[in-house]
Amino acid sequence: MSESSAVIDLDRLDHTKFKSWPYSQDYCITCGLCASSCPASGIDGFDPRKLIRMISLGLEDAVVESRWPWICTMCAKCENVCPMEIDIADTVRNIRSLRERESVPGILHKGVTAALETGNNLRLPKEDFIFILEDVAEEIAEEPGFEGFRVAIDKKGANILTTIHNKLVNTHTEDLKHWWKIFHAAGEDWTVPSENWEGVSWGYFTGDDDAMKITAERIYGQMQKLEVKNLLWPE
Amino acid sequence: MFEQFGFVTVFDLLIRYIKKGRIKLDRSRFDVMATYHDPCNYGRKAQMRFGHGFFDEPRWILDQCLENWVDLYPNRMDQICCGGGGGTLVNGYDDERIFYARKKIDQIKATGAKMLVVPCHSCHGQFNSIKKQYGLEDLQVKYLWELVADCLIL
Numbered sequence: 001m002s003e004s005s006a007v008i009d010l011d012r013l014d015h016t017k018f019k020s021w022p023y024s025q026d027y028c029i030t031c032g033l034c035a036s037s038c039p040a041s042g043i044d045g046f047d048p049r050k051l052i053r054m055i056s057l058g059l060e061d062a063v064v065e066s067r068w069p070w071i072c073t074m075c076a077k078c079e080n081v082c083p084m085e086i087d088i089a090d091t092v093r094n095i096r097s098l099r100e101r102e103s104v105p106g107i108l109h110k111g112v113t114a115a116l117e118t119g120n121n122l123r124l125p126k127e128d129f130i131f132i133l134e135d136v137a138e139e140i141a142e143e144p145g146f147e148g149f150r151v152a153i154d155k156k157g158a159n160i161l162t163t164i165h166n167k168l169v170n171t172h173t174e175d176l177k178h179w180w181k182i183f184h185a186a187g188e189d190w191t192v193p194s195e196n197w198e199g200v201s202w203g204y205f206t207g208d209d210d211a212m213k214i215t216a217e218r219i220y221g222q223m224q225k226l227e228v229k230n231l232l233w234p235e
Numbered sequence: 236m237f238e239q240f241g242f243v244t245v246f247d248l249l250i251r252y253i254k255k256g257r258i259k260l261d262r263s264r265f266d267v268m269a270t271y272h273d274p275c276n277y278g279r280k281a282q283m284r285f286g287h288g289f290f291d292e293p294r295w296i297l298d299q300c301l302e303n304w305v306d307l308y309p310n311r312m313d314q315i316c317c318g319g320g321g322g323t324l325v326n327g328y329d330d331e332r333i334f335y336a337r338k339k340i341d342q343i344k345a346t347g348a349k350m351l352v353v354p355c356h357s358c359h360g361q362f363n364s365i366k367k368q369y370g371l372e373d374l375q376v377k378y379l380w381e382l383v384a385d386c387l388i389l
Contacts, residue, residue: 039315039338043331071331073323075275075316076283089280106326145389160243165356178384182249185387186257200356205322223240230241232248234380235356 017058021094023087025055034078034088043071048078048088055091060098069095070105097207104206111202112211119218120198121166130194132169136176140184149184154226155191161228162192163199163219165235179234193222199235245354246277246292249383253299259388260299267375269304270348271297272339272362273314274355282312293354293379300386304352307342315339319361333365340369354379 018025028049035047046068054063063069074089082088101109111121118124130153137151152158160183168176183190196218203211223231243251252258271293273279282288290311297304309315318335343351351374353359362376377385 039318040331040335043334067328070321070323070326071328071335073275073316073318073321073335075320076280077275077314077316080279080283080312104326105328106322108322108326111325145387160248167356167360175378175381178378178381181384181387182252182258182380185389186252188257202322202325205326228240230243232243232245234245 014058014060015056017060018055021055021091023091023094024084025052025086025091027084028052028056028086029084031083033081033083037077037081038072039075039077040071040073044068046071048072051095052086052088052091055095063095064098067105093207095207096205097209099207101206101208108202108206109208111200112206112208115198115202115215116211119196121200121202122170124166124169126194129169129197132173133176133192136173137180140177140180146181146184149180151180152189152191154194155189156226158191158226158228159189160191160230160232161223161226162190162232163235164192164197165199191226191228193219193226196222199233201235244289244292245380246289246296249296249380250292253296258383260383260386261388262300262302262386264386265301265350265382267303267349268347269297269301269350269352270307270343270346271304271310272307272317272343272351272353272358273310274353274358275314275316275320277354278314279312288312289354293352296379296383297352300382305346305348307346315342317358317361319357319364320355324357324360324364332361333368336361336365336369340365340371343371343374344369349373350375350377352377352379352382 030049032049035041035049038048041047044067051068069092072092074092076089079088114123115121133151137149140146141149201212201215277289279288315338317339318332323332351362359376359378366372366374
């Protein structure tokens with residue numbers, strides 16, 4: 001919890017502050033089922049009931065500055081047991097969206113910016129991406145049963161287009177092989193786009209709907225451009 | 236857009252390949268006890284937001300790949316999050332994320348499983364990054380599709 005919340009002037013509470021939010025936060029009956037069910041309760045003083053009460057009380061600055069919404073994984077276990085059906089996970093995501101973008105913790109917003117500017121979270125140039133894919137494909141082709149294996153990049157009219165998780169072309173290239181081997185064995189007609197291949201939309205985590213929309217539209221654009229029939233977005 | 240293209244989930248695609256006989260799997264490759272972790276987004280949240288949680292599908296796929304696997308308890312809608320979701324793997328709050336996993340780890344230890352199958356990149360990353368701290372160095376963490384690829388009869 002940030003220090004600022006320790007000195008709250010109760011006379012200045014503005015209960016109406018979040019009135020426009022559609023998450024039913026004001027219907028909380030403070031039963032504590034959420035707090036009891038949450039695997040993160042107790043971490044840094046966090047529990048979901050406290051967070052929801054802060055919103056009901058209008059403590060906007062304190063809740064947005066707090067580390068709590070970023071410790072929560074938005075797993076919705078709390079929401080599943082809430083008798084008042086408060087949308088706790090979405091509430092957390094919307095608190096996250098109120099953070100100054102520069103103060104979003106870790107590399108999340110840097111990844112979003114990179115994706116918007118370059119089409120992927122890593123700023124990986126197209127040539128390097130293609131080199132990595134072909135290198136991994138050559139390794140597969142050396143394995144028994146996969147002779148002649150090739151990765152189909154930008155194949156027009158393919159049956160399936162698959163997006164790629166950035167860690168699979170960074171630190172975990174071995175993990176590219178699993179799906180590719182299955183495609184090969186199944187005789188699938190598949191492809192990977194050489195641009196806008198990023199399957200990880202960190203705007204989902206930072207509460208950035210605009211960024212999510214742009215990245216989804218780009219994948220849609222690849223589907224149209226390559227006239228692919230089905231999308232597999234495993235991330 | 237939804238009329239223009241089809242969308243396939245990892246589960247439905249694997250099931251389609253198996254049921255249509257496009258891939259054949261060997262159930263005898265892994266002679267270890269395994270268990271399965273329900274990711275929040277494929278399971279509980281998919282059920283709550285879209286009216287269908289992918290609970291039965293991965294379990295059916297596991298049955299095609301393994302002789303021996305057991306469920307964690309609790310599971311499905313009451314599953315416990317691994318702690319690696321929501322961007323916590325890359326937001327810098329590592330101590331909190333590792334501590335978060337303690338309940339999940341207790342569940343896994345209770346099964347005695349030597350292999351943990353997950354269909355989620357975040358869960359996979361989390362388990363591999365924390366297993367050492369919790370004394371589970373030997374736990375094999377596998378993507379669901381990695382398990383399928385490993386069992387392919389070519």
